[in-house]
Amino acid sequence: MNIKHITAVSSAAAVVLLSTAAAFAQPGIATGAVNVRTGPGTSHAKVGTLSAGELVDVLDCQGSWCFVDRNAGTDGWVSANYLKPAAAQPAPGPSKPDIPFNFGVTVGPGGPAFSFGIGDAPLPAPPAPAAPKVCFFKSTNFSGSQFCVSPGDSNPTLAGSWNNAISSISVEGGAQVTICKNSWYGGMCTTITTSKSSLGTYDNAISSFQAL
Structure with missing residues (x-):
């Protein structure tokens, strides 16, 4: 196998690995400023810095280090002690809270009696039927x-x-x-x-x- 073929296979494997990792990416957020490095440890070179509150996709974790995909800046490894799961963000656009609506009917000797309510409060008691x-x-x-x-x-x-x-x-x-x-x-x-x-x-x- 020549060098070009090895390089091509390695590149293809890297693409598959990254695609698989991206499929299982978990959103995270930096809890403070932390260095981004080329490998999982302080012995690896620094390639950038995460700022507090920066959102990332966590693709892999080894021990106490995680590889993060950044929206801006160089991807790399950061200490997991400076990451926490990011809360799911609501879809953009106006939203209106649901307003519970309830409706009731009671049939007695004097005919039907209707009642309705809005909100979580219980339905008011229907009027007592007229005495015969x-x-x-x-x-x-x-x-x-x-x-x-x-x-x-x-x-x-x-x-x-x-x-x-x-x-x-x-x-x-x-x-x-x-x-x-x-x-x-x-x-x-x-x-x-x-x-x-x-x-x-x-x-x-x-x-x-x-x-x-």
Whole structure:
């Protein structure tokens, strides 16, 4: 093998070695000013100086010495006591912190209740569902004198000023009410499941009821 061929092989090996080393390079930062040398030890010639805070790529380490690839200046060996891992740098460009968003829905007897929040605070408690009840009013649009009952309450004979005097009924919390035109649930009857601001043919014509 002639000298030219040996040189070519050596150069190719060096390229492969450096390429492999570059693939496993680790970013480092100089903790202080330190000499850069041609080999791993103080007996080797000085070829430069790392300044404190200078960023390098660490390609190889032997004992307490590491070979560094510098962005500016001659590459070489420095004491590992003057190197530390460099923290990963964020990608350039504006960034916005994520804002947590939460949303909840609760379905109860009175229908769905919604809640939402922004940030890390817990969701506020949804409003308590309305208690089931039925309210009777002497005037339309839920106005005038009123009285309310709960499911299970009934009156077979509305007496006094309430007999044939109801003009609107509100129903809350999933309650229902059966109203009849005659006492003891006689005559024409109907069951109401939603609030009625006016009662049509039952206006001022109710003499008994059963809340459900």
